[in-house]
Amino acid sequence: MGHTKFAIIVFPGSNCDHDAYYAVTEVLGQEAELVWHKDTDLRGADVVVLPGGFSYGDYLRSGAIARFSPVMKEVAEFANSGGPVLGICNGFQVLLEAGFLPGGMRRNQRLEFICEHVNLRVEQTDTPFTQNASVGQVLRIPIAHGEGNYYASPETIAELETDRRVIFRYTSPDGVVDEAWNVNGSTLAIAGICNEARNVVGLMPHPERACEFAVGSTDGRVILDSVIAALDGVAKAR
């Protein structure tokens, strides 16, 4: 396996930056750099991760202010040139606010923050973050958010479905979509989506928190392993 370099963007209020860094370096043995949001250099990274947390305190709206951070211009260029970008939780919210991905987030249906393991069904495997998974595979990965109730206009939802851009859904342990298992009330139980070019993926659950048995699950590794393998494939093709 090749050596993949991750850039993990640190916004003021990012909390899961160190968790992503630890998972990538200590658990998966790859290289990573924490990139301060005022920086304008992604330091030659192969993958960009926008981590979870409460960027700018989530004041105004989750992710609404972080999109103006200087580094986001570099992230946009990186994404536009096909570089893989993963937004986790607050990072997903930033991707929505910054227009990388369509739709928005409302407060969880019960209006309460929820932190627990959920069942996440992989819908599509033709993205750099799911290529090692199989369609219908159910991952046990934690969520931790108050505003993860995904919402978009009916037209946008229809487009996402037609283009097979819904990448993850909340399901039962057997992989059945059911309102009882739609933990935050998201439209069509959507937990993660990708952009048209399929290189930018955002999801609410935290794969970086599910990389070791010691913390309860290793199911998140497939997402990070996928992008490592995808980049390895690119490198080999060159």
Next chain:
Amino acid sequence: MISDATIADHGLTADEYQRVIVILGREPNLTELGIFSVMWSEHCSYKSSRVHLQTLPTEGPRVLQGPGENAGAVDIGDGLAAVFKIESHNHPSFIEPCQGAATGVGGIVRDIFTMGARPIALLNSLRFGSLDDPKTRQIVSGVVAGIAGYGNSIGIPTVGGEMGFDETYAGNPLVNVFCLGVAEADALILGRAEGTGNAVYYVGAKTGRDGIHGATMASAEFDETTEEKRPNVQVGDPFMEKLLLEACLEVMTTDALVGIQDMGAAGLTCSTCEMGSRGGVGIEIDVARVPQRETGMTPYEIMLSESQERMLFIVKQGREAEVEQIFEKWDLHANKIGAVTDDGLLRVRDRGRTVAEIPNRALAEEGPVYNRPTQHPADLDERKVLDLMTLTPSPSAAEVLVQLLASPQIASKRWVYRQYDHMVRTNTIVPAGMGAGVVRIKGTKRALAFSVDGNGRYCSLDPYQGAMLAVAESARNVACAGGMPVGATNCLNFGNPERPEIMWQFARCVEGIGEACRALSIPITGGNVSFYNETDGVAIQPTPVIGVVGVVDDATHTLGRVFRHEGATVVLLGESRAELGGSEYLKLVHQRVAGEPPMLDLEAEHALQQFLVAVIADGLLESAHDCAEGGRAVTLAECCFESEGIGVDVSLSPIDWNDDLSDELRRAATLFGETASCVVVSVAEAQTADLLSRAREAGVPAQVAGRTGGGRFRLSVDGATAFDYPVAEIERAWADGLASYFEGRVA
């Protein structure tokens, strides 16, 4: 000239005011009076508690920092220190539950990172009135949302805690928050000013008029006008705190810093005079240089404001730019507001004009100290009488079990901890709700286990015994996770200390804590006292909450509450005694708070804990769960819950008791009695003999009670079946018991 009414408004007695005059050699002006009043308030001066707290054991081979600093610290090996403390935010949480609880989290987190430690975990200990009262449900929702909102935003996991209910807390909920951090053992930073000419810096949120006299408010009882005190409650900004946390930890990696203290109770006043007093130096500041949120603030208001998320720094002369630069990186502005002097005085100026001048030591160390009168409560002996023969027959044991499991006190707290991010930082290796909090220390093999416990009901019947039981339970919970207890912090919640009966409760509780901590070799490294928890003359149950921290040498060997495999042997460790006094059973089924709380043999407790730590370290056990509220039956049931359906089949021998007692009560005592120093463990069948022989050697009573397996909860006493239920059925009662008060209801 200050009028008697003004002095009284500031909560100072005539004697205390005379003392101010002696210290100053003159009458104080209003600003000085305000400064004295907050520093000499009960909350800041510990004037009623100090003589008692001095008796606690505070030293031990691992103690790096005892009481008197922002937090205590113990050596945990690998060159690291655990820095921890518990603090109350009771009064603000009643007046404004969400912000009151949120700022409670903010305050204790600042205490930890000011020591140079990165906060890695939070716990909380909460007490409320009955959930049947809609007002209480509103307070509970608010407090939980406040803790969640703040803790989640700053990225520190709330990994557990405890929650209790009693009518006495209806008008005085308790919100005690414990924070644990980790620092390099040789790089602890103290709240001490030194070096004449060094700069005094202010950083963080601007100063507003919020929280003025918060410390004084926390030093008075509530009455019908209490809700008018809402403006005294501060508002939290967790994002600012997160920036402060990261910026401070970054500044601390330089050696430009001399000392640091957060502005908590009594704000700028407390942080300046305490730092000056600890270093034996003077501090001079100009309030005009303090960033202000509102216009027209007086020196009095600026000095007494309790606006949140503010820190005071002492920076080495000539190193200012370096420090300022780090804060700028985090979009924070550090303001130089004064300097360290050599005259020992707190000198406050306003645009150069001196507006207050008081010796730091007089404020921080020479406040009044009271050895207040104590008196054994007149009705206590009567309350302790428990004649079991007078109890009316209770429902069947099966009904009682379900009732207990569904009671908010015992039911699953998932509705609460699900709202807390208990996983961030990816160190939480025992999931929330599974026992003590356990976080691994990355870069080492170790983990820390910690628990907060207290039982107000036991303390209301016997404060000495109840306090000892709290220490024992907290340490036992840590030991059940494989942690060797190494230090403790306490949060002492009581009524009005000016009442001799309350003071007696306090004195007896402190004696009990001291006795238990000495016997278990657990030093107290700090804590907090919260008096005046009473409304309209009704005090809360005396509630000492003890937080114990333990070291797990091998993080892969930590344990939780639940059974892990079918076919394991279930072993009861500890004695079985006939005890129903102060039990949840008596309260819930017979509506009685009476009798003697369970007895405690500290030597046996110590042996049990040492044994648990040793056998867990050797990988002998599969699970361990302490018997507490609800007794053995509830504990055994809890071992099945969230185990993915592993049942149990156990049989208990009946406890010997008074022959006249009905079979029903004898059975109730066996099933629901809350005998201390009792733990349910499971062990692989092949290792059972080894465990039993090691227990014999250690002098720990151990009895094989049955086996895990099957999907049913089967328990018999003396050969007669007491329960035979599908686990899923009783688990539902337990899982929904608390949540049903909130989900689907309109607050």
